[in-house]
Amino acid sequence: MGYTPEMKELIKRVEASRPERVERARRGEHYPALSLEEREVVLNKFHPDYQQEGRRPVRVGPNKGQAFPEEVAGMLESRSMLRPERIDLSKVDFDTDVLIIGGGGAGTSAALMASQAGLNVIMTTKLRHGDANTMMAEGGIQAASQECDSPFYHYLDTIGGGHFTNQPDLVAALSHDAPLSIAWLESLGMMFNKLPDGRLDVRHFGGSSRKRMHSAGDMTGAEIMRVLRDEARNRRDLITTLEFCPAVELLLDEEGKCAGAVLYNMETREFFVARARAVILATGGFGRLHIKGFATTNHYGATMDGVVMAYRVGVGTNFLYSTQYHPTGVAYPEQNVGLLITEKVRGLGAHVLNIDGEQFCFPLEPRDVESAELIKEAVEKNKAVITPTGRFGLWLDSPMIDLLHGEGTVRKELPAKFIQFDRHGIDISKEPMLVYPTLHYQNGGIAINSAAATAIPGLFAAGETVGGIHGENRLMGNSLQDIITFGRRAGVSAANYASNGVELKKLTLDHVNKFEKELAEAGITNPLIAPILLPDYATDEVSSRRLMDAQMDSE
Amino acid sequence: MSDAQTAPAKSTPAQQVATGDRAILPEGAKTIPIYVMGKKYEVPETLTIMKAMEFAGFKFLRGCGCRGGICGACPTVYRKEGDYKLHFGLACQTVVEPNMYLAQIPFYPANRAGYSLDEIEPTAEAIFALYPELFRCVACNNCTKACPMGVQVLDYISALKQGDIAKAAKLSFDCIQCGLCASRCMGELPQYHIAQLARRIYGKYIQPHADHLAKRVAEIESGKYDEILGKLTEMSKDELAKLYKEREREPDLAPLGTWMPQDTQYL
Numbered sequence: 045m046g047y048t049p050e051m052k053e054l055i056k057r058v059e060a061s062r063p064e065r066v067e068r069a070r071r072g073e074h075y076p077a078l079s080l081e082e083r084e085v086v087l088n089k090f091h092p093d094y095q096q097e098g099r100r101p102v103r104v105g106p107n108k109g110q111a112f113p114e115e116v117a118g119m120l121e122s123r124s125m126l127r128p129e130r131i132d133l134s135k136v137d138f139d140t141d142v143l144i145i146g147g148g149g150a151g152t153s154a155a156l157m158a159s160q161a162g163l164n165v166i167m168t169t170k171l172r173h174g175d176a177n178t179m180m181a182e183g184g185i186q187a188a189s190q191e192c193d194s195p196f197y198h199y200l201d202t203i204g205g206g207h208f209t210n211q212p213d214l215v216a217a218l219s220h221d222a223p224l225s226i227a228w229l230e231s232l233g234m235m236f237n238k239l240p241d242g243r244l245d246v247r248h249f250g251g252s253s254r255k256r257m258h259s260a261g262d263m264t265g266a267e268i269m270r271v272l273r274d275e276a277r278n279r280r281d282l283i284t285t286l287e288f289c290p291a292v293e294l295l296l297d298e299e300g301k302c303a304g305a306v307l308y309n310m311e312t313r314e315f316f317v318a319r320a321r322a323v324i325l326a327t328g329g330f331g332r333l334h335i336k337g338f339a340t341t342n343h344y345g346a347t348m349d350g351v352v353m354a355y356r357v358g359v360g361t362n363f364l365y366s367t368q369y370h371p372t373g374v375a376y377p378e379q380n381v382g383l384l385i386t387e388k389v390r391g392l393g394a395h396v397l398n399i400d401g402e403q404f405c406f407p408l409e410p411r412d413v414e415s416a417e418l419i420k421e422a423v424e425k426n427k428a429v430i431t432p433t434g435r436f437g438l439w440l441d442s443p444m445i446d447l448l449h450g451e452g453t454v455r456k457e458l459p460a461k462f463i464q465f466d467r468h469g470i471d472i473s474k475e476p477m478l479v480y481p482t483l484h485y486q487n488g489g490i491a492i493n494s495a496a497a498t499a500i501p502g503l504f505a506a507g508e509t510v511g512g513i514h515g516e517n518r519l520m521g522n523s524l525q526d527i528i529t530f531g532r533r534a535g536v537s538a539a540n541y542a543s544n545g546v547e548l549k550k551l552t553l554d555h556v557n558k559f560e561k562e563l564a565e566a567g568i569t570n571p572l573i574a575p576i577l578l579p580d581y582a583t584d585e586v587s588s589r590r591l592m593d594a595q596m597d598s599e
Numbered sequence: 600m601s602d603a604q605t606a607p608a609k610s611t612p613a614q615q616v617a618t619g620d621r622a623i624l625p626e627g628a629k630t631i632p633i634y635v636m637g638k639k640y641e642v643p644e645t646l647t648i649m650k651a652m653e654f655a656g657f658k659f660l661r662g663c664g665c666r667g668g669i670c671g672a673c674p675t676v677y678r679k680e681g682d683y684k685l686h687f688g689l690a691c692q693t694v695v696e697p698n699m700y701l702a703q704i705p706f707y708p709a710n711r712a713g714y715s716l717d718e719i720e721p722t723a724e725a726i727f728a729l730y731p732e733l734f735r736c737v738a739c740n741n742c743t744k745a746c747p748m749g750v751q752v753l754d755y756i757s758a759l760k761q762g763d764i765a766k767a768a769k770l771s772f773d774c775i776q777c778g779l780c781a782s783r784c785m786g787e788l789p790q791y792h793i794a795q796l797a798r799r800i801y802g803k804y805i806q807p808h809a810d811h812l813a814k815r816v817a818e819i820e821s822g823k824y825d826e827i828l829g830k831l832t833e834m835s836k837d838e839l840a841k842l843y844k845e846r847e848r849e850p851d852l853a854p855l856g857t858w859m860p861q862d863t864q865y866l
């Protein structure tokens with residue numbers, strides 16, 4: 045398939061400017077980087093996190109008054125899909141020690157630890173076990189495993205990367221547990237990249253003082269996920285996995301302790317009451333909210349469910365206003381839209397260019413600044429390529445890499461990307477790639493302490509759904525580490541709590557009623573219904589024909 | 600359903616722009632017919648099977664996970680008109696072609712043997728005992744032909760039959776456990792489960808362990824870093840920023856395990 049004839053015509057402009065640009069690069073001349081003041085300006089005007097346009101204060105709940113992106117605020121101000129008065133909570137369908145909501149890396153780690161303590165675990169998940177962001181992580185996982193490194197330096201790198209905004213006890217927990225997590229994964233039979241003598245192969249990454257990035261090929265997350273999932277399957281005596289059965293609301297008991305959740309079988313559309321002495325939220329991130337219409341790297345079920353449910357029982361969030369956009373997501377071909385193109389491409393010298401083949405920014409600005417510059421070129425300057433499916437794209441001139449470093453460098457240094465594009469008829473060592481910023485990571489989320497406990501007794505949380513570990517900016521490789529560290533901590537904490545004589549009183553959904561009253565008092569008359577569970581990608585034309593929906597709305 | 604897919608910001612140009620993952624049909628774009636489980640739909644060319652089906656109005660429940668070619672939720676079988684040949688691919692990675700007849704196989708039943716990794720003997724015999732059907736393989740190679748990841752499935756099965764766990768582990772590393780191999784197997788093998796077992800035995804028992812990691816774990820468990828981590832959590836932003844600026848950086852080209860910083864008090 046490859047590029048269309050129209051796009052090939054445009055590529056000629058890139059080729060025309062290339063010899064001169066390569067010459068300049070050889071002389072070590074760069075497009076000038078922005079000054080700190082200029083960075084401020086472009087960030088404020090174009091970075092979705094800084095723009096005032098599209099954000100607003102949320103009007104209800106624990107974070108009332110704080111400003112969030114419209115899509116996030118809408119979720120926080122949403123109402124339940126349940127009508128509490130119609131649900132008979134005296135009929136308990138599932139009864140367990142620990143209920144884990146979410147079956148990614150954090151949830152599965154928690155399940156393994158809680159079952160290790162001999163407790164019965166139910167793990168519910170929206171899609172299949174392992175259909176999760178964890179599966180998609182390529183790059184690696186951090187831990188201070190080397191002799192020249194220590195938790196001290198892991199702590200410093202992490203909190204410096206987060207502009208010193210991170211919650212200190214969480215960073216301490218992360219850097220303390222990280223080597224333990226790696227050893228645990230090793231003991232579960234994970235295939236890490238190692239030197240022949242068994243030494244873990246580690247690399248530097250943006251913001252590191254030591255080589256601390258461990259990996260398993262270029263599918264580190266997938267290897268973690270499939271090993272954890274396989275182990276959970278081996279422990280079927282204690283761990284019951286319910287697939288396609290998301291939680292839609294938390295249950296409290298009359299004393300305000302968390303006591304389970306209402307589950308929804310998406311296939312049969314039945315609701316179930318699951319009672320548990322302890323509950324762990326591990327529902328992952330919110331990429332599928334497509335904030336400001338951005339494409340995303342996230343999996344299909346990344347819709348912020350955990351935060352929504354926790355918010356309704358009164359658990360607030362930290363840093364939820366902060367979102368990580370990766371500057372170079374794929375814009376073409378359509379089948380790869382939103383997927384990551386590693387920073388390495390720019391590290392190897394590829395320029396970012398507009399429709400006329402002109403440079404407009406320094407290619408190695410910090411991620412947030414780089415993203416803002418690309419957005420500016422597209423929306424303000426109108427200098428982006430529009431793809432056949434109507435997307436913005438800017439050129440990433442990968443063929444420069446072979447010219448600068450010798451024939452074959454692209455293939456050798458970027459094998460996975462080479463294959464991914466080659467599959468669709470694009471040879472990225474000869475033709476440039478089209479890129480645009482993509483929504484990558486939910487920096488903030490549910491507030492927890494270092495034991496992964498929330499403010500509600502019996503409710504724990506771990507993984508991308510929590511906030512504070514990374515502050516306003518996450519370093520690469522710290523997220524895979526945080527899901528193992530806090531997933532394990534949540535499992536242990538929940539097991540301890542559940543084994544210490546918790547007595548559940550009558551179950552209630554009163555918090556849902558209370559929250560809806562608050563919505564009404566705030567004048568929010570037509571709230572969204574959430575968790576939304578799955579995004580809907582039908583065209584407007586199809587939607588307008590969906591009579592069923594029209595009928596349901598008028599109910 | 601929600602306003603999750605909001606309209607583009609006001610500053611965008613007037614032309615229609617796709618947002619999120621929703622495909623649009625820009626003016627002048629061509630559509631082609633595809634047959635989803637035998638029923639015809641007109642969809643824009645260049646889309647993946649997954650997005651084309653969504654364009655047509657399907658909302659996935661089964662058969663869609665990562666949307667990025669790594670979770671194995673969306674294996675799809677298709678034929679092209681006038682051709683007997685069956686093709687296999689991932690719906691999220693395969694581009695629609697005119698007149699393709701397709702069906703997704705979101706799930707395929709496959710036998711999985713439970714085991715305890717701590718207690719298992721790290722030998723090929725242990726694998727044979729759990730999966731005696733390994734020897735029902737007739738080497739037809741249908742598994743390899745069906746693999747959307749290009750994994751040499753037959754080769755790793757053969758390696759295992761010969762007792763080479765390490766080779767099977769490495770050959771199967773790119774497996775995304777979509778189950779297409781098992782769906783095509785004459786011997787009814789659950790190849791991907793067998794490969795998972797081989798990889799875990801390899802990772803735990805055959806691949807050499809990291810001694811430096813074991814040492815670090817012992818140090819952490821002895822409480823060696825508790826005090827300094829506690830101090831760090833108490834520090835002001837300025838103190839932290841000072842320490843942050845003073846960090847020495849491990850040289851890129853220093854072979855692993857050879858470099859040591861000047862200041863070793865925090866190691």
Ligand SMILES: Cc1cc2nc3c(=O)[nH]c(=O)nc-3n(C[C@H](O)[C@H](O)[C@H](O)COP(=O)(O)OP(=O)(O)OC[C@H]3O[C@@H](n4cnc5c(N)ncnc54)[C@H](O)[C@@H]3O)c2cc1C
Pocket residue numbers: 145146147148149150151168169170171172173174175176177178179180181182183184185186265289290291292326327328329341342343345346347349350384484485506507508509520521522523524525527575
């Ligand atoms: C493409 C990509 C590359 C990445 N690369 C890296 C990297 O190199 N290094 C790194 O450290 N990090 C990386 N990350 C980030 C990291 O992978 C994730 O942040 C992390 O894996 C999240 O794990 P989790 O367990 O919290 O959530 P997930 O793995 O997303 O799991 C969440 C689970 O909860 C389920 N769920 C959701 N809602 C409900 C509900 N209502 N009820 C029941 N279940 C529900 C989901 O279906 C899913 O199973 C990457 C992320 C992406 C998307």
Ligand code: FES
Pocket residue numbers: 662663664665666667668669670671672673689690691692
């Ligand atoms: S949806 Fe995950 S591989 Fe296609």
